[in-house]
Amino acid sequence: MFDVQAGAHASPMPVPAPLIAVAHGSRDPRSARAVAAAVDGIRAARPDLDIRLCFLDLSAPSVDQAIDAIAAEGHSSAVVVPLLLGSAFHARVDLPALLAAGRRRHPGLDLVQADVLGDDPRLVSAVRDRIAQTGTALGDPEVGVVLAAVGSSSEAANELTMRIGPRLLAGTAWAGVEVCFATTGPGLPQAVSALRARGARSIVIAPWFLAPGLLTDRIGRSAEDCAPQSRHADVIGAHPLLAEVALDRYAAGVGRLAAARVELSA
CATH class of the missing domain: 3.40.50.1400 (Rossmann fold)
Structure with a gap:
């Protein structure tokens, strides 16, 4: 008792x-x-x-x-x-x-x-979920994904971000994932061109950002010029x-x- x-x-x-x-x-x-x-x-x-x-x-x-x-x-x-x-x-x-x-x-x-x-694997999975929420099928080989990040003055930091691309691509049939940066190169146009060269007919832009802001807007404006029909995934946010x-x-x-x-x- x-x-x-x-x-x-x-x-x-x-x-x-x-x-x-x-x-x-x-x-x-x-x-x-x-x-x-x-x-x-x-x-x-x-x-x-x-x-x-x-x-x-x-x-x-x-x-x-x-x-x-x-x-x-x-x-x-x-x-x-x-x-x-x-x-x-x-x-x-x-x-x-x-x-x-x-x-x-x-x-x-x-x-x-x-x-x-x-770059915790769970956050990479969260970005993949955000892409799926746009109606993008993981098994669609005509999809090319641009992972858009801030960018850094440190080449080493940018290289670490670039390595997220293959991890985001894993488990999908997409034509590819290319990483671009809002504040340094490569920019969005180069990433879109690389994906189209690999056979992507549908472009999805996925932010490697926790929240929207001036830099995600900059990426969106760039997309209006080089990928006007692209789909835009949400930020990681409250995933x-x-x-x-x-x-x-x-x-x-x-x-x-x-x-x-x-x-x-x-």
């Missing part, structure tokens, strides 16, 4: 560390709305978690504001999950600097930066697989928090 006295004195369950989801930010309000919807999906998957959304730039609240709010509410730790598809300057320089400043402001607050979402990946990054961050505490107590 339940021991009322023992139950009354049982230790309360520990409160999970909050998850601070950090997005890029944009001047385009559609971007913040799409990211907020994606974070709502993470909350729905883990209603027990305190999940905060903040932005690196151009949108509010800021990372500093999120950290200060967490500290003001008495939390002793938090896991920061970058909602970023690449490990470039923002993930390697900007965000660590913001977290270091947060630790200086709040010495009792443990902040762990989790890995970026990156359920994004929530899975973000929560896995959070779980790994919690593990690092626990390991650091054990090391300090040893």
